[in-house]
Amino acid sequence: MPKTVIVSNRLPIKIKEEHQKLTYQPSEGGLATGLGSIYKEGDNLWVGWPGLAVNKNDQKQEITKKLASENMKPVFLSTSEIEDFYEGFSNETLWPNFHYFNQYVIYDDELWKAYQKVNRKFAKEIENVIEEGDTLWIHDYQLLLVPQMVRESKPRISIGFFLHIPFPSYESFRLLPWRRELLHGMLGSDFLGFHTYDDMRHFLSSVNRLAGLGNANGQVNVDNRKVMVDALPMGIDFDKYAASAASPDTLAREVRYRTSIGDHKLMLSIDRLDYSKGIPQRLKAFESFLTDHPEFREKVSFLMIVVPSRDTVPKYKQLKEEIDLLVGRINGNFGRLNWTPIHYFYRSFPLPALSAFYRMAHVALVTPMRDGMNLVCKEYIASKLDKKGVLILSEMAGASKELSDAIIINPNDLDQMVAAIHEALTMPEKEQVERMEIMQESIKRYSIHQWVRLFMERLKYIKSEQVGLQTRLLDQELTNTLVEKCKSAKSRLIFLDYDGTLVGFNTNPGDSKPDKELRGILKALTSDPKNKVVIISGRGRQTLEDWMVDFPVDIIAEHGVWNRKHNGEWKTLVKLTDSWKADILKLLEGYVNRTPGSFVEKKDYSLVWHYRKVETGLGEARTRELTSHLKYLTSDKDLQVLEGDMVVEIKNSQVNKGKAAEVWVDRNPTELVMAIGDDWTDEDTFRSVPKDAVTIKVGGTSSVAKYSVGSYLDVRRILKELTKK
Ligand code: GDG
Numbered sequence: 147m148p149k150t151v152i153v154s155n156r157l158p159i160k161i162k163e164e165h166q167k168l169t170y171q172p173s174e175g176g177l178a179t180g181l182g183s184i185y186k187e188g189d190n191l192w193v194g195w196p197g198l199a200v201n202k203n204d205q206k207q208e209i210t211k212k213l214a215s216e217n218m219k220p221v222f223l224s225t226s227e228i229e230d231f232y233e234g235f236s237n238e239t240l241w242p243n244f245h246y247f248n249q250y251v252i253y254d255d256e257l258w259k260a261y262q263k264v265n266r267k268f269a270k271e272i273e274n275v276i277e278e279g280d281t282l283w284i285h286d287y288q289l290l291l292v293p294q295m296v297r298e299s300k301p302r303i304s305i306g307f308f309l310h311i312p313f314p315s316y317e318s319f320r321l322l323p324w325r326r327e328l329l330h331g332m333l334g335s336d337f338l339g340f341h342t343y344d345d346m347r348h349f350l351s352s353v354n355r356l357a358g359l360g361n362a363n364g365q366v367n368v369d370n371r372k373v374m375v376d377a378l379p380m381g382i383d384f385d386k387y388a389a390s391a392a393s394p395d396t397l398a399r400e401v402r403y404r405t406s407i408g409d410h411k412l413m414l415s416i417d418r419l420d421y422s423k424g425i426p427q428r429l430k431a432f433e434s435f436l437t438d439h440p441e442f443r444e445k446v447s448f449l450m451i452v453v454p455s456r457d458t459v460p461k462y463k464q465l466k467e468e469i470d471l472l473v474g475r476i477n478g479n480f481g482r483l484n485w486t487p488i489h490y491f492y493r494s495f496p497l498p499a500l501s502a503f504y505r506m507a508h509v510a511l512v513t514p515m516r517d518g519m520n521l522v523c524k525e526y527i528a529s530k531l532d533k534k535g536v537l538i539l540s541e542m543a544g545a546s547k548e549l550s551d552a553i554i555i556n557p558n559d560l561d562q563m564v565a566a567i568h569e570a571l572t573m574p575e576k577e578q579v580e581r582m583e584i585m586q587e588s589i590k591r592y593s594i595h596q597w598v599r600l601f602m603e604r605l606k607y608i609k610s611e612q613v614g615l616q617t618r619l620l621d622q623e624l625t626n627t628l629v630e631k632c633k634s635a636k637s638r639l640i641f642l643d644y645d646g647t648l649v650g651f652n653t654n655p656g657d658s659k660p661d662k663e664l665r666g667i668l669k670a671l672t673s674d675p676k677n678k679v680v681i682i683s684g685r686g687r688q689t690l691e692d693w694m695v696d697f698p699v700d701i702i703a704e705h706g707v708w709n710r711k712h713n714g715e716w717k718t719l720v721k722l723t724d725s726w727k728a729d730i731l732k733l734l735e736g737y738v739n740r741t742p743g744s745f746v747e748k749k750d751y752s753l754v755w756h757y758r759k760v761e762t763g764l765g766e767a768r769t770r771e772l773t774s775h776l777k778y779l780t781s782d783k784d785l786q787v788l789e790g791d792m793v794v795e796i797k798n799s800q801v802n803k804g805k806a807a808e809v810w811v812d813r814n815p816t817e818l819v820m821a822i823g824d825d826w827t828d829e830d831t832f833r834s835v836p837k838d839a840v841t842i843k844v845g846g847t848s849s850v851a852k853y854s855v856g857s858y859l860d861v862r863r864i865l866k867e868l869t870k871k
Contacts, residue, residue, distance in 0.1 A: 148279035155288035180594035230260030269295035294334025387528035414507035431563035504529035536570035615848030635818035646824035670869035706806035752797035804830030
């Protein structure tokens with residue numbers, strides 16, 4: 147039975163050593179809750195670091211045995227690996243870069259080496275447990291290289307990856323010297339999930355600029371494998387937080403806390419100690435609020451919980467000191483004997499305590515400078531059983547994309563934060579309930595369970611697409627068998643696309659005339675009476691006629707608009723009109739004027755806008771604009787807009803290569819049909835030829851063709867073999 151293996155840096159368990167005895171406690175994190183339904187079943191497994199340095203072998207064995215009974219497999223890390231891989235490269239290089247704190251990034255090749263080494267260690271552990279047919283779900287920024295490492299040893303495994311922190315814009319990501327390797331590592335996955343659309347488009351933009359791979363609706367072709375990228379915001383277990391908010395333990399705590407704090411209004415914030423969370427900025431906003439609105443002094447307190455984290459790292463130590471100073475200053479300046487402005491705790495609390503805080507808080511201040519998602523704000527909403535309470539949420543948190551009924555602020559805008567606090571504290575209850583209801587609905591619907599379900603579904607879907615489009619790479623042995631099969635046929639009909647199939651791509655399309663080698667191949671191929679060769683191309687008929695003048699070939703030009711038997715007249719398959727061309731040409735010329743490096747190619751029944759020489763990114767942006775413009779202009783005409791390799795083509799919709807090839811197959815009964823092509827317009831040809839035809843796709847993309855080769859050079863090699871006596 148195929149199994150699912152979850153991989154994350156930390157296992158969902160807390161192990162502590164007390165008096166030389168190990169104690170185990172399950173962790174309550176959102177991920178552990180969401181994935182609990184998966185990894186605890188059958189042979190499924192969670193692979194990760196158990197969270198402590200273990201040096202003794204007998205202790206390792208003890209932990210391994212204990213965890214096996216909980217469907218977990220530990221990856222042990224040495225003290226230096228924890229320092230260099232985890233605290234170092236993960237938290238002092240990737241974390242600040244991905245959160246746009248580039249001034250904090252440490253660029254150190256030794257840390258990078260440790261990161262590679264530990265990622266390799268994880269990959270090895272995975273390889274030991276994974277089998278054909280299994281599914282792997284890898285989590286987060288500590289393990290970016292693992293997908294590709296596993297892919298290399300287990301090429302057919304389903305690999306999903308989810309990034310919990312933001313994926314930065316290309317302008318930030320490019321600063322990392324190891325950016326290409328990191329990207330390559332991630333692209334070993336079949337499905338990559340991000341919290342927001344912004345993260346997804348930033349990732350795709352880096353893939354485009356650094357790996358030269360474009361995408362169609364979030365799908366990227368990587369080494370003949372379709373990879374899907376999507377935005378999939380992570381949710382929480384709504385019912386769990388709602389139930390906890392109603393539990394007797396929580397209610398008892400609320401009574402106790404209220405008695406000590408007093409009955410004034412309460413604002414709440416809960417974060418791990420991190421510079422990305424905007425804690426000092428939040429404190430300064432509260433200080434300004436108390437200065438600007440003295441009427442709220444003694445009426446409102448701020449309960450600030452900071453969970454200790456990474457405080458051995460110098461930047462975090464400094465941050466802790468800054469927070470201590472600010473809290474001291476504000477409490478010192480504004481405090482009264484009967485009122486403490488800020489109740490500050492640098493520690494963690496059990497869930498019933500958190501639930502009591504959520505219940506008590508009139509306002510939740512969630513104001514990170516950057517946050518992948520932020521689950522605290524969602525937990526606050528789920529805990530508001532009476533629907534009263536206001537959420538102030540930073541637009542820099544992924545959650546702000548879903549929770550537009552919060553008061554959305556920019557954490558760099560102090561005045562706006564002060565105004566938001568005032569608005570929240572004076573918001574009428576009716577409005578609070580209305581906003582809260584909408585947010586609760588959304589959080590119920592997009593729960594952690596829905597997130598896990600969707601992730602698995604998307605991964606399964608892309609895997610089935612891949613299998614449907616799998617071509618067999620023609621290695622030498624397979625080529626020999628195929629060539630023998632072709633040679634033994636008494637008659638052959640051979641469809642050959644031109645650009646990218648018989649010749650490589652040239653920046654200037656006029657430079658693609660048949661060279662000496664190709665001329666030799668075409669001569670040998672057409673001098674065998676058993677062969678009927680058809681050049682089937684998107685190019686205009688005049689060019690093809692000129693280039694093929696010396697060879698007895700049939701030609702299908704302009705993607706099937708024109709056709710000509712050798713030495714025959716040019717004909718069209720159906721009656722076509724070109725009355726649309728003038729209007730569209732005018733539009734395209736407008737785009738050429740605005741886009742240096744682009745040009746328009748004019749054919750009899752089609753127009754093509756080329757952008758191969760345009761600045762990376764600009765051509766794609768113009769294409770989006772142009773195609774939506776064209777959609778409107780062509781809606782009442784029988785036209786088709788095709789996006790190809792750095793081109794946009796507008797042509798009559800009644801014709802395509804497939805329809806033309808069908809006519810040739812009908813008129814020329816042959817024992818064997820062969821079709822070779824490189825771009826997606828050739829897919830129509832592959833679909834239209836008989837089932838037993840030999841179809842070959844050139845280049846690294848998925849296809850309905852049966853076989854694939856790397857480039858036009860391989861096509862030439864095969865055709866040469868075919869013509870050998
Ligand atoms: C990363 C991304 C993304 C906090 N204090 C206590 C406690 N917590 C719990 C909260 C919440 C969790 O910790 C914090 O989750 P966040 O989402 O806010 O932040 P990160 O830990 O930075 O997580 C983040 C997340 O991954 C998921 O993809 O949202 O953007 O940075 O669940 O309740 N829990 C207990 N005691 C505490 O004192 N029990």
